[in-house]
Amino acid sequence: MDLPLDATHGELSMNAARNIPRTWLVLPVALFLAAFYVYPLWEVLSLGLGQAVKDVSTLAPLLSSYYPRVVFFTFWQAVISSILTLGAALPGAYVLARHDFAGKSLFETLVTIPFVLPTVVVAAAFRTLADPDTLLGSLASHLGIFTDGEQQGLYLILAAHVFFNFSLALRIIGSFWARLHPAMTESARMAGATPWQAFRTVTLPLLSPAIAAAGLLVFIFCFSSFGVVLLLGGYRYSTLEVEIYRQAAHVFNLPLAAVLSIIQLLVTWGAMRVQSRFQERCTRPLSPVTNIVPLTRAARTPRLLARGYLTAVSLVLVAPLLSLALESLRPDQAWSLAAYAGLFENPRGSVFHVPPMAAMGNSLLYALAATLMAVPLGLCAATFVHTRSRLARILDPLLMLPMTTSAVTLGFGFIIALDQPPLHLRSSWVLVPIAHALVAFPFVLRTVLPALSAVPAELREAASTLGAGPWKVWASIDLPLLSRATLLGALYSFVISLGEFGATIFIARPHTPTLPMAIYRNLSLPGSQNHAQAMASATLLMVLCALCFLMLERCKKRMWGDF
Amino acid sequence: MKHLFALLVLTLTLCHGALASAGSELTVMTHDSFSMSQDVLNRFETQSGITVRILQSGDAGAALNQAILAKNSPLADVFYGVDNTFLSRAMKAGIFEPYAPAGIDAVPGALLLDPENRLVPVDFGDVCLNYDLGWFTAKNLNPPSSLEDLTKPEYKDLLVVQNPATSSPGLAFLLATIGHFGEDGAFSFWQRLKDNGVLVTGGWKDAYWGHFTAASKGKRPIVVSYATSPAAEVHFGKDPQAPAPTAAVLTAGSAFRQIEFAGVLKGAKNPEAARKFMDFLLSPDFQEDIPLQMFVFPANTRAKLPEVFMKHARQADTPAQVSPADIDASREAWISRWTQLMVN
Numbered sequence: 001m002d003l004p005l006d007a008t009h010g011e012l013s014m015n016a017a018r019n020i021p022r023t024w025l026v027l028p029v030a031l032f033l034a035a036f037y038v039y040p041l042w043e044v045l046s047l048g049l050g051q052a053v054k055d056v057s058t059l060a061p062l063l064s065s066y067y068p069r070v071v072f073f074t075f076w077q078a079v080i081s082s083i084l085t086l087g088a089a090l091p092g093a094y095v096l097a098r099h100d101f102a103g104k105s106l107f108e109t110l111v112t113i114p115f116v117l118p119t120v121v122v123a124a125a126f127r128t129l130a131d132p133d134t135l136l137g138s139l140a141s142h143l144g145i146f147t148d149g150e151q152q153g154l155y156l157i158l159a160a161h162v163f164f165n166f167s168l169a170l171r172i173i174g175s176f177w178a179r180l181h182p183a184m185t186e187s188a189r190m191a192g193a194t195p196w197q198a199f200r201t202v203t204l205p206l207l208s209p210a211i212a213a214a215g216l217l218v219f220i221f222c223f224s225s226f227g228v229v230l231l232l233g234g235y236r237y238s239t240l241e242v243e244i245y246r247q248a249a250h251v252f253n254l255p256l257a258a259v260l261s262i263i264q265l266l267v268t269w270g271a272m273r274v275q276s277r278f279q280e281r282c283t284r285p286l287s288p289v290t291n292i293v294p295l296t297r298a299a300r301t302p303r304l305l306a307r308g309y310l311t312a313v314s315l316v317l318v319a320p321l322l323s324l325a326l327e328s329l330r331p332d333q334a335w336s337l338a339a340y341a342g343l344f345e346n347p348r349g350s351v352f353h354v355p356p357m358a359a360m361g362n363s364l365l366y367a368l369a370a371t372l373m374a375v376p377l378g379l380c381a382a383t384f385v386h387t388r389s390r391l392a393r394i395l396d397p398l399l400m401l402p403m404t405t406s407a408v409t410l411g412f413g414f415i416i417a418l419d420q421p422p423l424h425l426r427s428s429w430v431l432v433p434i435a436h437a438l439v440a441f442p443f444v445l446r447t448v449l450p451a452l453s454a455v456p457a458e459l460r461e462a463a464s465t466l467g468a469g470p471w472k473v474w475a476s477i478d479l480p481l482l483s484r485a486t487l488l489g490a491l492y493s494f495v496i497s498l499g500e501f502g503a504t505i506f507i508a509r510p511h512t513p514t515l516p517m518a519i520y521r522n523l524s525l526p527g528s529q530n531h532a533q534a535m536a537s538a539t540l541l542m543v544l545c546a547l548c549f550l551m552l553e554r555c556k557k558r559m560w561g562d563f
Numbered sequence: 564m565k566h567l568f569a570l571l572v573l574t575l576t577l578c579h580g581a582l583a584s585a586g587s588e589l590t591v592m593t594h595d596s597f598s599m600s601q602d603v604l605n606r607f608e609t610q611s612g613i614t615v616r617i618l619q620s621g622d623a624g625a626a627l628n629q630a631i632l633a634k635n636s637p638l639a640d641v642f643y644g645v646d647n648t649f650l651s652r653a654m655k656a657g658i659f660e661p662y663a664p665a666g667i668d669a670v671p672g673a674l675l676l677d678p679e680n681r682l683v684p685v686d687f688g689d690v691c692l693n694y695d696l697g698w699f700t701a702k703n704l705n706p707p708s709s710l711e712d713l714t715k716p717e718y719k720d721l722l723v724v725q726n727p728a729t730s731s732p733g734l735a736f737l738l739a740t741i742g743h744f745g746e747d748g749a750f751s752f753w754q755r756l757k758d759n760g761v762l763v764t765g766g767w768k769d770a771y772w773g774h775f776t777a778a779s780k781g782k783r784p785i786v787v788s789y790a791t792s793p794a795a796e797v798h799f800g801k802d803p804q805a806p807a808p809t810a811a812v813l814t815a816g817s818a819f820r821q822i823e824f825a826g827v828l829k830g831a832k833n834p835e836a837a838r839k840f841m842d843f844l845l846s847p848d849f850q851e852d853i854p855l856q857m858f859v860f861p862a863n864t865r866a867k868l869p870e871v872f873m874k875h876a877r878q879a880d881t882p883a884q885v886s887p888a889d890i891d892a893s894r895e896a897w898i899s900r901w902t903q904l905m906v907n
Contacts, residue, residue: 066899251894412629
């Protein structure tokens with residue numbers, strides 16, 4: 001429960017008639033999810049389970065030692081990945097929350113890029129880490145991490161998960177930490193506690209909901225990890241999501257795919273439930289961001305530690321991205337801009353190999369359409385979840401499920417379910433932005449929710465006392481105060497759609513390739529030109545995402561974002 | 564907000580409707596690796612008066628399974644891209660109508676796997692070992708010339724292959740070993756490969772761009788790829804006159820031939836246009852477009868090959884043999900046996 005609502009609860013219910021029907025705002029969201037998520041998923045799962053009833057032997061592989069091992073591995077790699085991510089992000093969250101330094105926005109932007117890059121690009125970038133000719137690679141090979149051996153797949157999976165999710169943990173914990181008043185830690189220090197004691201007994205307990213929320217979110221993403229495991233896991237490591245894909249797309253054992261999908265849904269749903277509780281505790285209005293000290297004025301030891309940390313993170317997270325850009329400039333080991341000239345060309349005259357710039361045009365259009373859907377959906381969902389009604393508490397974690405549902409399962413569901421009017425959309429291009437919106441709107445929800453809690457109820461009261469109708473109140477009070485958060489959510493949706501690949505690929509769609517697909521196609525054929533062009537397109541995508549995030553950092557100033 | 568949303572849905576639906584209502588329209592469903600020249604497609608459209616709409620959906624397996632799921636109300640008129648590892652599944656599902664396109668007489672008998680012509684071969688490619696010529700010259704070592712060579716000590720830690728569970732060339736290579744050594748022989752061969760330090764990646768991209776010395780800073784000079792990969796290396800390389808940096812191993816029984824089929828879907832809305840498109844697929848115009856678009860060989864022997872193919876692409880004379888029925892029956896068992904062996 002957040003405080004302002006509690007304090008004025010009586011007046012609110014008195015004015016209930018004059019308030020907009022917040023609960024009903026769930027309706028468009030529910031309709032959208034029902035049509036494009038629940039219904040297709042239901043159809044494909046019930047088809048699978050129906051076949052299982054007819055022929056139980058299809059489920060026999062579940063009894064082998066293989067599947068329990070896959071479930072176990074999926075679980076523990078997600079746990080380890082989240083712990084590693086939290087460990088890497090915690091010092092950064094402190095530095096970002098308490099200090100200002102030159103290039104802070106740039107730093108935050110750069111660390112966020114991996115989160116939205118297509119996996120196939122990240123895997124390519126990551127390979128440079130395993131390359132002993134580079135500075136980082138030689139360090140890694142000295143530590144024995146990325147050797148060309150048996151365990152490499154596991155290390156690469158864990159490292160890639162940290163790489164992907166680092167910014168998520170950094171943002172959730174950092175923005176919460178920034179709102180913790182330093183006075184509490186200071187008084188502990190005054191009472192004679194060492195910095196470590198003060199951190200352990202005061203700061204850490206206060207931070208714990210944010211840490212738990214971040215950790216669980218990372219766990220959920222890693223639990224349903226697909227591309228990373230498929231591309232980097234070799235043969236030894238497989239997750240539930242990869243097995244679902246294999247059973248559905250290759251073996252065509254839909255019963256087994258359905259059962260595995262249900263296991264995955266149950267686990268992520270359970271984790272989401274707990275996560276949304278912690279998230280709720282994080283959105284309590286706390287003191288606004290204060291006491292940001294320029295890093296140059298911090299004491300010597302913490303300053304050096306912070307500098308060392310920032311340098312190390314920049315190196316580890318940014319170096320692979322830079323190496324991609326460098327490779328695009330050095331096709332055939334010699335400096336050249338040929339790959340960039342090629343961005344406007346289609347030398348093969350092919351229907352499918354459109355010039356990367358044309359693919360970028362498609363990507364931008366899809367991203368725009370996805371954002372136009374995700375923003376109203378996210379706003380409605382946030383307003384609804386904010387009521388904290390029983391229904392809202394039940395539905396909140398369910399709203400997040402599309403983000404982690406197996407893409408191939410949903411793609412098959414679209415084929416079976418959306419084959420009749422009014423939803424005869426199964427082979428329409430519209431499904432692509434719809435799938436992107438399914439993944440993106442929870443991000444709008446999560447960015448708008450904290451801002452919604454910060455809207456003082458007195459303002460609404462005042463407006464309605466002055467005679468404004470419920471929609472007028474919403475439009476003149478809530479909406480302007482939410483505009484920054486909405487913009488933030490919109491940018492997130494846009495960038496997520498730009499980089500989306502995993503869900504798009506399993507939708508039957510007309511040939512309008514997006515930039516990630518163009519990259520994927522370029523990497524599907526041998527030849528140095530193909531590689532250079534893929535690297536150039538990937539660089540283009542990174543620059544595009546970076547620009548969006550720099551804009552995001554601009555409008556995030558003085559905002560309490562949770563992502 | 565609700566109005567805005569309703570408006571959006573309405574607009575999208577209208578756009579969709581407008582796009583779908585063309586004249587004589589033909590829908591072709593295929594996988595993500597399909598490609599053809601815009602010119603060639605335009606010529607077909609002008610000559611036939613048919614507008615072609617192409618749907619793509621995931622890899623070959625995912626696309627075929629979607630076509631099977633849509634059996635009762637087909638998504639398309641023609642399906643392109645059933646390979647011989649999925650042929651039996653497609654036949655059992657009964658989703659194709661028999662049709663023998665003009666030009667089928669110029670297709671070698673070895674490619675015609677369905678006597679009823681429900682599925683007709685359009686292209687083929689051999690999955691085989693590729694090696695980095697420069698690496699072997701620099702090390703003054705003879706490149707491998709057969710599968711058996713790979714287990715010799717001088718080739719220790721030099722090979723990278725793909726996981727047959729997740730990769731189509733990976734599965735093809737496993738099938739090559741099964742066709743060549745027989746099932747039990749193949750798995751004892753894999754045990755020896757494992758002892759000799761074979762590296763397994765999830766897919767072709769990671770193997771080729773991540774580990775193969777000729778294409779990356781990796782450490783493995785032997786990779787599982789296609790017999791046409793050296794041609795692609797030259798075609799997409801800096802200098803089209805340069806010699807190929809890589810070469811393929813195509814000795815008897817060391818390659819697996821992937822054959823791609825197309826067919827008219829049962830319940831097609833426009834069966835007549837579908838049959839015209841099938842004729843077009845085997846016509847020289849399309850067949851001669853295949854090599855430089857998809858880097859595989861055309862099924863029609865009358866199709867002329869481009870120069871880079873004549874020079875650098877080769878075909879296996881005697882590829883390893885495994886029948887589509889055997890593949891369909893044992894695919895999962897072979898993959899689990901392989902995984903068991905490699906993990907333990």
